[in-house]
Amino acid sequence: MVEYITQTLDAVFHALSDPTRRAMLHRLSTSERTVSELATPFNMSLAGASKHIKVLEAAGLVRRHVQGRTHICALQAARLAEAQEWLRxxxxxxxxxxxxxxxxxxxxxxxxxxxxxxxxxxxxxxxxxxxx
Amino acid sequence: MVEYITQTLDAVFHALSDPTRRAMLHRLSTSERTVSELATPFNMSLAGASKHIKVLEAAGLVRRHVQGRTHICALQAARLAEAQEWLRxxxxxxxxxxxxxxxxxxxxxxxxxxxxxxxxxxxxxxxxxxxx
DNA sequence: ACTATATTAAACCTTATGGTTGAATATATC
DNA sequence: GATATATTCAACCATAAGGTTTAATATAGT
CATH class of the missing domain: 1.20.5 (Single alpha-helices involved in coiled-coils or other helix-helix interfaces)
Known part of the structure; x- marks a missing residue:
């Protein structure tokens, strides 16, 4: 009946399996944030945080738009809905x-x-x- | 308000990020299965499948009871409920x-x-x- | 042009993951 | 007791993941 794109689920569940990334998503749920804003709370290099953001982006959970030299990230929840549907x-x-x-x-x-x-x-x- | 045990979520989402494991869970949803029964449909050694089952078990998604020489696995959905709650x-x-x-x-x-x-x-x- | 800021890229390290094979263990069956 | 069956264990391998540091790139401000 319902068809799931397994690669999408792979990527989404994998993205969600890391606490840093889950925390990032949570912060994005209150407002958009730049990469450095997202990185700040974590005890980690900027480059490290940047990698996490890329994982979220690759899973379709975050969308970014570049504005000059800053990259603004926003939550994109549709893929979370797919994961929830699978769980349902x-x-x-x-x-x-x-x-x-x-x-x-x-x-x-x-x-x-x-x-x-x-x-x-x-x-x-x-x-x-x-x-x- | 709601407190999530991050290690639990780590393990559950990680377990769900692999298509073999998701398929195993799905098969367990129709009935309990032994390790070999679970392994059969996958193009993989028994030992390989056994490892996947252990990941599911470690995440609390599968419970096993040993009966003589066969290990019978059953779905345990509570942790899935936790994941869904997080997504909610x-x-x-x-x-x-x-x-x-x-x-x-x-x-x-x-x-x-x-x-x-x-x-x-x-x-x-x-x-x-x-x-x- | 020069300097500061925001971000990624590349190279590297360590540990985890997904898989294999071959031996070990435990229980059935003859 | 010997053999077959069900499963794990251990050792190994290749690649992915999560992190670091040191450049490189691009844009802003002076």
Whole structure:
């Protein structure tokens, strides 16, 4: 059904596998930044940071436009959407587990209710929300 | 707010950056498989495939239980959920763009309506759904 | 023209990655 | 006990990745 360009996913997931690059993306999410601005927070040479930016660019996660001598980088989120789409297929497997948990809790509730009906009532366990 | 264990994300995204490993996960999504079953479809030595499985295991994406001499692997989706959660933050940036597109289309509609009101009416563009 | 700034390029180093082959280990089966 | 099966381990190889440093390039400011 859905067709994934594997080289794109390779590049995107690889780009995301490095904490420096993820941090760069996060900073780009608040505003565009020049290469030096992006490099500043990291304990790394400019050339090193520049390489990371190029990896992000190659994966299509960052677009740059050159303005005089400065290169301005901007987040380009479309490829992240593709990655998320790939992941979406697997949602059923973690949702399934949550469903299982929910079913267990419901079964416990029923058991308690049954017990209560037969006289022996006591503090019914409060159901807790799995979302924190 | 949400705190991400960067080493976990490093490992998960790295694991996902290889097409063989993504294919393995996909096969595990239909059922559990032994190491050799997992290795079969790939043009690669068993030892090679075994290494990939270990990468998946180290990233927490696969769990194995040994039964006699065979090792049975199963998908473990929780870490994928974490990766998706990390990506979810960026949804606003692709949704934003879709919103922009929608606003442009709406503006065009208004312009056409205005034109029509001033006599000059012609085929109004049908609005298209941005999904699909 | 000269100098300072922004960025990349090139060469290099170390470690990781993806792969191989051949031997080792553990469990089944005859 | 001997043999076949399932899997890993260890050693090795080539290339990629993440980093550095020292030029080189391009544009700005004086």
């Amino acid at each position: 297929y697997y949602e059923q497997f973690w949702e399934e587990r949550l469903d299982d948990l929910e079913n267990i809790l419901r079964a416990e509730d029923r058991a308690l209710a049954e017990k209560a009906r037969h006289g022996d009532r006591k503090d019914p366990k409060t159901k807790m929300d799995s979302k924190e | 933050y960026y949804e606003q940036f692709w949704e934003e763009r879709l919103d922009d597109l929608e606003n442009i289309l709406r503006a065009e509609d208004r312009a056409l309506a205005e034109k029509a009101r001033h006599g000059d009416r012609k085929d109004p563009k049908t609005k298209m759904d941005s999904k699909e």
